[in-house]
Amino acid sequence: EVHLVESGGGLVQPGGSLRLSCAASGFTFDDYAIAWFRQAPGKEREGVSCLSSSDGSKYYADSVKGRFTVSSDNAKNTVYLQMNSLKPEDTAVYYCAARRGSICSWYQRVQNYWGQGTQVTVSS
Helix, strand or coil, X not given: CCEEEEECCEXXXXXXXXXXXXXXXXXXXXXXXXXXXXXXXXXXXXXEEEEECCXXXXXXCCCCCCCEEEEEEHHHCXXXXXXXXXXXXXXXXXXXXXXXXXXXXXCHHHCCEECCCEEEXXXX
């Protein structure tokens, strides 16, 4: 059975950092692209970052470029999202998703598996 489990969310002050984890079970990352999405209250879910397993390519939304970094530990079947210089507008529930075939996509419909989400709140 496939599972994606996010962790690492919490409350942080503006300018602070958090590292989110997405642990996968039931499949290996080798054949998947792992994306991070977020959904703020009253807003649509949006893509934040993606890591392609085929060549290690990394993609970021313009709003997080230079502040967020995606990485993976294949031995642990875990993908991380390091979030620095956090802003109040980064407040959202963050989800990881896996797409079979290793090609990144921001389209939610093409993601095969989703985690349950982890809350990130940036506030003073």
